[in-house]
Amino acid sequence: MTLPNRSFFLLGPRAIGKTTWLKQCLPNASWYNLLRTQEFLRLSNSDIFVREVSALPAGSWVVIDEIQRLPELLNEVHYLMGEFGDKYRFALTGSSARKLKKKDVNLLAGRASTQKFFPLTYAELGKFWKLDTLLNFGCLPKIYLEEEFINRVELLEAYADTYLKEEILQESLVRNLTGFSRFLEIAGLMNGQILNASNIGRDAHISRQSVENYFKILSDTLIGFHLNAWRPRAKVKEIEHPKFYFFDPGVVRVLSGKLRSPLEKSDAGNLLETYLIHEIKAYVQYRKIGGEFYYWRTTSGIEIDLIWKRDQYCIGFEFKLSNNWKSDYNKGFKSFTESQPLKRAIGVYSGDKLLKAGDIEIFPVEMFLQKLWADQLIP
Numbered sequence: 001m002t003l004p005n006r007s008f009f010l011l012g013p014r015a016i017g018k019t020t021w022l023k024q025c026l027p028n029a030s031w032y033n034l035l036r037t038q039e040f041l042r043l044s045n046s047d048i049f050v051r052e053v054s055a056l057p058a059g060s061w062v063v064i065d066e067i068q069r070l071p072e073l074l075n076e077v078h079y080l081m082g083e084f085g086d087k088y089r090f091a092l093t094g095s096s097a098r099k100l101k102k103k104d105v106n107l108l109a110g111r112a113s114t115q116k117f118f119p120l121t122y123a124e125l126g127k128f129w130k131l132d133t134l135l136n137f138g139c140l141p142k143i144y145l146e147e148e149f150i151n152r153v154e155l156l157e158a159y160a161d162t163y164l165k166e167e168i169l170q171e172s173l174v175r176n177l178t179g180f181s182r183f184l185e186i187a188g189l190m191n192g193q194i195l196n197a198s199n200i201g202r203d204a205h206i207s208r209q210s211v212e213n214y215f216k217i218l219s220d221t222l223i224g225f226h227l228n229a230w231r232p233r234a235k236v237k238e239i240e241h242p243k244f245y246f247f248d249p250g251v252v253r254v255l256s257g258k259l260r261s262p263l264e265k266s267d268a269g270n271l272l273e274t275y276l277i278h279e280i281k282a283y284v285q286y287r288k289i290g291g292e293f294y295y296w297r298t299t300s301g302i303e304i305d306l307i308w309k310r311d312q313y314c315i316g317f318e319f320k321l322s323n324n325w326k327s328d329y330n331k332g333f334k335s336f337t338e339s340q341p342l343k344r345a346i347g348v349y350s351g352d353k354l355l356k357a358g359d360i361e362i363f364p365v366e367m368f369l370q371k372l373w374a375d376q377l378i379p
Contacts, residue, residue: 012117138250188255
């Protein structure tokens with residue numbers, strides 16, 4: 001990701017490296033960390049913030065870390081922009097969009113762009129990239145770079161306990177922590193599957209409305225995202241419910257209660273899909289390509305894992321944890337193109353040979369990632 005040349009919001013889950021990246025890019029910035037209680041209380045008097053920024057030299061960068069903790073401060077940022085124009089530039093990080101979505105929150109009237117930040121990508125890891133580690137423990141920098149198994153496990157468990165549960169509770173997003181904890185475990189087990197709120201509610205002993213609200217909380221706190229179903233006019237009956245993916249394979253493992261057990265192949269395929277979607281979404285965001293993401297599935301079970309669409313340009317992706325690419329894996333592409341053309345059909349598998357089946361290009365995982373980040377797959 002390259003540093004924008006004007007003020008921006010930088011949004012992403014906790015512990016993915018937003019602060020570290022900004023400190024590397026802006027070593028001389030004036031820094032306000034709202035996670036620190038003392039700083040939070042000090043800046044609650046917004047006059048202090050305005051006076052301090054007004055004293056900075058022209059061209060200064062100002063970083064406000066975790067702006068959602070004190071969204072009222074955005075009014076002062078807006079005032080400074082209006083009063084001094086581009087004299088100061090602001091980098092505003094956030095790990096939750098929930099408070100920023102409220103109607104009375106000042107989002108700076110388009111004067112700041114919104115950038116999304118992701119955990120470690122293939123382009124950043126380079127020679128340190130290891131697929132087994134990514135599928136077992138995910139892409140959070142501190143956890144990935146830790147070498148000891150037990151340390152990785154404890155760090156991920158602490159992440160789930162102190163952030164996904166306690167901090168969400170402290171933010172008053174949920175009141176029933178026991179029900180929310182049961183929901184998180186089931187949601188982890190359901191990662192990447194078509195959502196059925198009634199079934200999840202029954203298993204978690206909570207209402208359907210609570211399930212829908214909890215998924216909304218996970219989306220707003222950037223812990224996961226909904227992947228909507230493709231809905232064109234087609235000849236076959238298609239699934240219409242969305243899927244939900246957590247942002248990181250390690251988070252899926254810890255929430256589902258499987259982190260301390262060996263990774264089973266039945267789970268590894270789902271985690272590979274989660275990881276590769278993470279890479280593609282990060283690439284599209286960092287390269288500012290635009291477009292939308294979908295999955296496609298018929299009621300008979302024929303599917304394409306991911307479709308990227310911009311205008312009428314569509315690319316389909318199918319991900320398989322298999323050393324051999326079977327002809328059955330091509331069914332989704334062939335069925336989909338009967339009603340909607342694909343510019344490219346791309347398969348990714350855990351084999352080691354580049355393959356081709358008609359118009360379908362089939363890449364080993366690492367080769368796919370190399371070509372993705374070399375700008376050779378998505379225009």
